[in-house]
Every structure is written in structure tokens, then in C-alpha cells.
Amino acid sequence: MVFLETLVSSSRHFIHTSNLTHEEWLRYRKTGIGGSDAGAICGLNPYVSPMSVYFDKTSEDIQDFDNEAMRQGRDLEEYVARRFTEETGFKVRRANAIYQNTAYPFMLANVDRLFVGERIGLECKTTSAYNADKWADGLIPPHYEIQCHHYMAVTGAAAWYLAVVILGRGFKIVKIDRDEEIIQNLITVEEDFWNEHVTKRMMPEPDGSGISDEIITRCFPKARKQEILLPSDFNEALKRREDITGLIDKLEQEQR
Structure with a gap:
């Protein structure tokens, strides 16, 4: 292990990625939360x-999922970084490393760019023109903002920039200052997820999303049908489900 003095203190180290194969890089990502x-x-x-x-961290399989949007994001990362330097004058460089927080070793960071000589980082994004409203008037998609706070938690950086090219529409830059309260809350959530779910191999409860449905189908491809007697306290939940279903029908009718 070697240490990068300009960004991180000696309490944080990283793994060089320059000589890693893509499969090795994917396997390192499984060892913690990015x-x-x-x-x-x-x-x-x-x-x-x-x-x-959870499925990604606990499965032995290497899920190398890719699509055109992801490919464009990778290809345009250098363009976004170059535009950022042109707009701000700040010099940035590749990190070529996976950082690890030694106090919370499950917290990893594979960052896009680091500022030269400053404790600041840069995340490069590419998005469709259909998502322009999510960046309007200084807005930031919440999961991107959390991503930057995660990087600050791992590296000890004082701030993080988001630079996004909105294809065919524009280029935006947002600075996110370090917020200790958000970072501590994030550490608590991630620590609970890692210790209570990943380490114990206890899958999180489904959140009702289509993504969770896909994971359930993948893990349990063959469902067994059988009748079971539900506890009496399920009656209220079932009644609420019926109410929600009726409300959805009314709202869909009003929408049409």
C-alpha cells in the first residue's frame, strides 16, 4: 500500500488500479460499499x-452489466473533466486507485478525478436531455449528492464537485461542501447495511420497486404455491392494500 499525502491523511489508504484487470477491479468492488x-x-x-x-456484494458471480448510456458515460468522462478545467481553471488528474477508510474498512471510493494540490475531488457525469429538469436551478439528483458525501467520508476531502454534460443541452458544475452531519448519518446507514445484511447474509426487505422484483425473481425463479393461514394482524394490512388499489384505480381514471 502507498499513501497519497495531498488528499488523504495517513489513516486512509488505497489500492492501485492501474495494473488491475477489469475482473479484478470488479472483485475489489465487492469487498465494500462504493x-x-x-x-x-x-x-x-x-x-x-x-x-x-446486497445481491452484488454477496454473490460470487461477477456482474459486468453494461449498456450504451454507461458506455457513453465512460467515454465522455475525460471530456467532462477537461471542460471542468476550462470552466474553472482547477487542475485535476486521475486517481487510478480504490481508496479505503481504515476506520470503516467497508467504505471504498473509486473516484473520477482529484484536484492537484487540494483536498477536493471531482465526479464526472453524463446525462440525457430528458433529465435536464433534474439539474435545473442548482438541483442535484439525491443519489449523486450522497455519492459525493460518501467520497468525502472515505477520503477526508473538504469538498467535492459534480460536473455534468447534459447531452445536446448544456454543461453544469455544482460544488458540494463537506457536511459532517450528513456524513455521520451516511456512515451509520452503511455500517448497518454491511454488518446486518452483507456480513450476516440477511437480504434487505423488498422496497416495492421493480428492481427488487427482478432480484427476487432471480433468487427464487421457481415459486411454490400453497395456502397458509395468516395471523389476524394481517387483516388491517390487507384492508389497507385494498384501499390503495381502489385509490390507484380512481387516480388512473382521473389521469386519463
Whole structure:
């Protein structure tokens, strides 16, 4: 292990990624919670659920999922970083490392860029024009904001920048200052998730999302049908379910 004095104190170390194969890099990601996992664990990521993060960390399989949007994000990362430097004058460089918080070793960070000579980092994003409203008037998608706080928690950085190119629409930069209260709450949530779910191999409860449904189908492809007698306290829950179903029907009719 080697230490990067300009960003992190001696209490935090990292693993070089320059010579890692893609499969080795994916396996290292399984050993802890990364920045892209943090928002999902907090229930803020519309594309990933806590259940899917659990499945990724506990499965022996290497899930190398990819799509066109992800490919464009990787290819345009250098462009976003270069535009950021042009707009701000700040010099940034690749980290080529996976950082680990030694106080909370399950917390990992695979950051996009680090400032030269300052305790600050940069996250580069690419998004569709259809998502422009999520960045309007200084807004930040919540799971991206949590991602940056996670990186600050791991590296000890004082601030983190988000730079996003909205394809065909514009380029935005947002600075997120370190917030100790948010970071401590995030550490608590991540520690609970890692110790109570990943370590104990206890899958989180489904959150009702389609993503969780996919994980359940993957884990239990063959369902067994049988009748069971429910406890009496389920009656209230079933009645509430009926009420919600009726309300949904009325709202859908009004929408049409």
C-alpha cells in the first residue's frame, strides 16, 4: 500500500488500479460499499435498490452489466473533466486507485478525478436531455449528492464537485461542501447495511420497486404455491392494500 499525502491523511489508504484487470477491479468492488452503492442503500437511487446492492456484494458471480448510456458515460468522462478545467481553471488528474477508510474498512471510493494540490475531488457525469429538469436551478439528483458525501467520508476531502454534460443541452458544475452531519448519518446507514445484511447474509426487505422484483425473481425463479393461514394482524394490512388499489384505480381514471 502507498499513501497519497495531498488528499488523504495517513489513516486512509488505497489500492492501485492501474495494473488491475477489469475482473479484478470488479472483485475489489465487492469487498465494500462504493460511492455508486451509497445512494441505493439510502433508498435514493431510482435505478438500484438496497436488495440489488446486497445481491452484488454477496454473490460470487461477477456482474459486468453494461449498456450504451454507461458506455457513453465512460467515454465522455475525460471530456467532462477537461471542460471542468476550462470552466474553472482547477487542475485535476486521475486517481487510478480504490481508496479505503481504515476506520470503516467497508467504505471504498473509486473516484473520477482529484484536484492537484487540494483536498477536493471531482465526479464526472453524463446525462440525457430528458433529465435536464433534474439539474435545473442548482438541483442535484439525491443519489449523486450522497455519492459525493460518501467520497468525502472515505477520503477526508473538504469538498467535492459534480460536473455534468447534459447531452445536446448544456454543461453544469455544482460544488458540494463537506457536511459532517450528513456524513455521520451516511456512515451509520452503511455500517448497518454491511454488518446486518452483507456480513450476516440477511437480504434487505423488498422496497416495492421493480428492481427488487427482478432480484427476487432471480433468487427464487421457481415459486411454490400453497395456502397458509395468516395471523389476524394481517387483516388491517390487507384492508389497507385494498384501499390503495381502489385509490390507484380512481387516480388512473382521473389521469386519463
